[in-house]
Amino acid sequence: MTAHESREQIIGLYRRAWEHADAKIHELPIDAPGHVPWFPRPDVKLFSIMVHVLNDTTRHFYHADILREQLDGQTGVAAGQQEQIDTIAREAHCAKIDKAARAASPTRT
Numbered sequence: 001m002t003a004h005e006s007r008e009q010i011i012g013l014y015r016r017a018w019e020h021a022d023a024k025i026h027e028l029p030i031d032a033p034g035h036v037p038w039f040p041r042p043d044v045k046l047f048s049i050m051v052h053v054l055n056d057t058t059r060h061f062y063h064a065d066i067l068r069e070q071l072d073g074q075t076g077v078a079a080g081q082q083e084q085i086d087t088i089a090r091e092a093h094c095a096k097i098d099k100a101a102r103a104a105s106p107t108r109t
Contacts, residue, residue, distance in 0.1 A: 025050065 001010055025046070032046040039052075 021053075 028046055030045070030047045034044050034046055034049055035042050036044055036049065
């Protein structure tokens with residue numbers, strides 16, 4: 001994205017890429033070979049690419065969800081079923097996770 005691209009242009013590009021990917025997924029066998037130059041192991045199968053994209057999409061969706069929670073103070077999985085974030089409980093939970101991560105770290109920072 002650039003500052004000069006409109007929302008419609010960005011969504012249009014995303015939809016064209018989505019349609020192209022859907023067509024290839026339906027057209028090719030799951031073990032079709034592919035090449036992704038920026039992957040650590042660039043020679044891959046279609047299945048591996050699909051798993052990578054799913055993982056990447058999930059990660060970015062989670063990032064967006066965190067931002068949304070910070071903006072509106074709501075959490076939940078479905079519209080109308082949201083609850084106010086309990087900041088004290090969240091901070092305690094984050095501290096517990098941080099403590100476990102530090103304990104598991106080989107450098108113990």
